[in-house]
Amino acid sequence: MKRSKQVRSSVAFLTELGFSYGYVTEEADRFDELLVAAAQEAMADSGRARADIGTLFLYSGLNPHARAPRAGGILERFRYPVAKLADQLELSHANALALSQQGCSGLLSAINLAAHMVEAGGSPAALCVAGDALPRNANREIMYNLMSDAAAAVVVERGSPRNRIVSFHQLAQPAYWDSPQRERELVAAYFPMAQRAICAAVEQAGLRLSDIRWIVPSNVSLRSWTILAELLGIPVSRIWSKNIARVGHTVCCDHVINLRDMSRKGALTRGDHLLLFTFGFGASWTSLILQH
Amino acid sequence: MTRAGSLLITGSTGMAGREITRQLLTRTEMPLTLLVHDTGKALSRARLLRELFRLEPSQSMIQRIRLVRGDLGQDHLGLPGSLYADLARSVDGIIHAAATTRFDLPLAEARRVNVLATEHLVRFARGCGNLARFGLLSTVFVSGRRRGRILESERVHTAGFVNTYEQSKYEAEAMVESSDLPYVIYRLSTLVGDSQTGFTSRFTTPHQALRVMHLGLASLVPGMPDYSVDLIPTDWAAATIVNHFLDGPRTGRVIHLVAGATRSYSLAHVIDESYELLGQLDSAWKARHYPKPAITTQAAFQLLVQSAEQAKDPLMMGVLGMLKHFTEQFSYPKEFDTTNLNGADSPPHIREYYGRVVAYCLKSRWGRYA
Ligand SMILES: NC(=O)c1ccc[n+]([C@@H]2O[C@H](COP(=O)([O-])OP(=O)(O)OC[C@H]3O[C@@H](n4cnc5c(N)ncnc54)[C@H](OP(=O)(O)O)[C@@H]3O)[C@@H](O)[C@H]2O)c1
Numbered sequence: 001m002k003r004s005k006q007v008r009s010s011v012a013f014l015t016e017l018g019f020s021y022g023y024v025t026e027e028a029d030r031f032d033e034l035l036v037a038a039a040q041e042a043m044a045d046s047g048r049a050r051a052d053i054g055t056l057f058l059y060s061g062l063n064p065h066a067r068a069p070r071a072g073g074i075l076e077r078f079r080y081p082v083a084k085l086a087d088q089l090e091l092s093h094a095n096a097l098a099l100s101q102q103g104c105s106g107l108l109s110a111i112n113l114a115a116h117m118v119e120a121g122g123s124p125a126a127l128c129v130a131g132d133a134l135p136r137n138a139n140r141e142i143m144y145n146l147m148s149d150a151a152a153a154v155v156v157e158r159g160s161p162r163n164r165i166v167s168f169h170q171l172a173q174p175a176y177w178d179s180p181q182r183e184r185e186l187v188a189a190y191f192p193m194a195q196r197a198i199c200a201a202v203e204q205a206g207l208r209l210s211d212i213r214w215i216v217p218s219n220v221s222l223r224s225w226t227i228l229a230e231l232l233g234i235p236v237s238r239i240w241s242k243n244i245a246r247v248g249h250t251v252c253c254d255h256v257i258n259l260r261d262m263s264r265k266g267a268l269t270r271g272d273h274l275l276l277f278t279f280g281f282g283a284s285w286t287s288l289i290l291q292h
Numbered sequence: 293m294t295r296a297g298s299l300l301i302t303g304s305t306g307m308a309g310r311e312i313t314r315q316l317l318t319r320t321e322m323p324l325t326l327l328v329h330d331t332g333k334a335l336s337r338a339r340l341l342r343e344l345f346r347l348e349p350s351q352s353m354i355q356r357i358r359l360v361r362g363d364l365g366q367d368h369l370g371l372p373g374s375l376y377a378d379l380a381r382s383v384d385g386i387i388h389a390a391a392t393t394r395f396d397l398p399l400a401e402a403r404r405v406n407v408l409a410t411e412h413l414v415r416f417a418r419g420c421g422n423l424a425r426f427g428l429l430s431t432v433f434v435s436g437r438r439r440g441r442i443l444e445s446e447r448v449h450t451a452g453f454v455n456t457y458e459q460s461k462y463e464a465e466a467m468v469e470s471s472d473l474p475y476v477i478y479r480l481s482t483l484v485g486d487s488q489t490g491f492t493s494r495f496t497t498p499h500q501a502l503r504v505m506h507l508g509l510a511s512l513v514p515g516m517p518d519y520s521v522d523l524i525p526t527d528w529a530a531a532t533i534v535n536h537f538l539d540g541p542r543t544g545r546v547i548h549l550v551a552g553a554t555r556s557y558s559l560a561h562v563i564d565e566s567y568e569l570l571g572q573l574d575s576a577w578k579a580r581h582y583p584k585p586a587i588t589t590q591a592a593f594q595l596l597v598q599s600a601e602q603a604k605d606p607l608m609m610g611v612l613g614m615l616k617h618f619t620e621q622f623s624y625p626k627e628f629d630t631t632n633l634n635g636a637d638s639p640p641h642i643r644e645y646y647g648r649v650v651a652y653c654l655k656s657r658w659g660r661y662a
Binding site for chain 1: 507510579584585588591595598603607
């Protein structure tokens with residue numbers, strides 16, 4: 001990546017920030033396969049019949065309007081990835097909708113939305129798929145973080161026996177919408193807002209920080225998590241940070257990837273409170289508390 | 293004292309020196325010798341009065357001023373031998389307000405201005421046959437990393453220092469103390485501006501910290517939320533020094549010029565008030581919705597500083613570099629004894645004038661349109 005100028009900082013600096021690897025989709029078309037594979041794995045894992053899934057959300061954090069228009073005229077704009085995904089997953093009965101523009105907060109917001117929908121009645125489950133591949137040769141370093149391409153999916157079910165949603169808290173600051181113009185200000189705002197968003201979510205859940213078994217991070221730099229742990233007064237060992245080096249930071253798939261790996265590695269015990277936290281351009285600071 | 297002779301002021305073009313000189317010019321009839329260095333060295337006395345001391349120059353005021361251009365870092369204060377000897381005959385009081393007040397200098401450089409310059413001035417003072425009083429301006433932070441109650445009567449400690457400024461001022465005090473001069477040491481906390489107008493001639497750390505908040509770049513502040521941030525008005529400090537210097541009965545002592553906890557905001561409160569006032573005074577700023585910085589540990593702050601340095605981000609390095617040289621003090625809470633201030637008026641509570649200081653910073657764009 002350094003050689004192809006996809007990262008500007010030295011390898012030594014990125015390593016010190018906690019990054020070792022980043023994932024790049026070589027062929028744009030293959031990215032659809034990743035979305036399908038993630039969705040199929042989530043559906044299989046939930047054991048839900050296709051018919052139970054009444055809603056399909058496809059979240060993308062990159063701004064589609066920022067892309068250069070492709071050849072092919074205006075109809076290109078109506079070539080909907082979420083419809084393609086529904087078709088590939090044989091979810092033609094589901095209400096398929098694409099969501100966007102919450103940066104890294106998007107998937108957590110989609111999960112929250114899906115949870116409200118299944119709780120409200122109708123179909124007992126919703127499928128949330130998310131993924132982003134950065135444009136070819138794009139700069140993969142955003143605000144001191146190494147960006148990977150990824151796809152992830154979760155099934156949100158009514159009365160799920162696993163990962164019950166305890167609280168969702170989002171602090172939005174839309175005044176920061178102009179990310180390129182306000183990059184430095186966003187870096188400065190990150191920590192105080194993160195502290196507020198996390199503490200508010202914990203309070204809303206009627207818990208204390210010490211009740212949280214794991215902070216499931218977005219895979220932003222380990223340095224930033226060390227600072228945040230210090231700010232929150234919690235040991236850094238309570239942040240499950242193993243995937244920062246291995247996976248890098250994806251726009252919005254980190255939590256789902258981390259949760260799956262935590263589960264596979266036996267890090268989760270029934271009843272554990274888990275706090276998923278992320279910052280998203282837009283800007284929002286989002287916490288989701290689950291009980292495993 | 294100093295009715296017949298002349299009062300020598302060093303650093304009269306600095307933040308504290310300007311206000312002291314201004315008050316001496318307006319409140320007394322004393323002849324003053326101003327040793328100027330770089331600032332104002334090309335100015336006539338009339339322009340100096342107008343531009344630096346904000347006074348309408350009358351003929352009598354102009355005649356009371358003797359301007360000498362020198363450099364305290366040099367032998368003989370950088371003055372020709374005849375002038376040096378002439379001054380030694382006429383000067384009967386000295387207020388030494390020249391210093392470097394930068395926190396980020398290498399120790400050798402801080403010492404060159406604060407210690408060596410003081411040594412040269414002490415040598416000069418020893419040769420003044422009529423010297424009645426030698427006033428040294430210093431800082432309460434010669435107490436460095438000490439915590440708790442700090443007495444005026446004690447200086448020596450081994451707690452260490454937060455920056456080279458503190459250490460060099462500590463050493464300057466030691467030198468003056470060990471001289472046989474009729475000294476008084478005025479230890480100030482932090483000057484923040486005029487209590488009536490908010491005016492400040494220099495934008496120092498409290499103003500720069502406010503600027504960082506205004507720019508929306510304040511992220512983390514290391515320290516204790518209830519640390520008492522001791523800020524004092526420049527006019528009060530100058531008046532107290534002038535009154536004491538002219539009338540104070542005793543020499544060989546140290547005087548703390550502080551607001552004290554009962555007239556100060558805590559660190560958390562000063563941040564809250566700064567945001568409140570900036571919001572009231574600047575609606576465009578308010579619409580930007582900047583969060584207040586989080587108060588945190590030194591360890592967390594240092595990691596942030598390290599990241600900005602490693603990322604070679606010049607703006608963040610500038611901001612954090614400015615903060616890092618003094619915010620460490622916020623982890624060493626202190627309470628300053630003020631026994632020797634005895635009888636002097638107390639400074640106003642910060643709440644009574646902080647709004648004016650913030651307004652002045654905003655109006656002048658931190659000195660750009662001063
Ligand atoms: N400001 C505060 O909040 C504060 C707080 C506590 C204590 N104090 C003490 O108060 C005193 C004055 O501080 P300040 O804030 O007024 O400082 P300042 O604004 O930085 O002014 C320093 C003065 O010293 C002069 N100076 C520097 N090097 C010199 C040299 N080699 N020869 C002759 N003059 C020289 C400067 O003139 P040029 O600019 O021409 O070099 C300037 O007039 C210092 O002793 C400081 O430790 C200040």
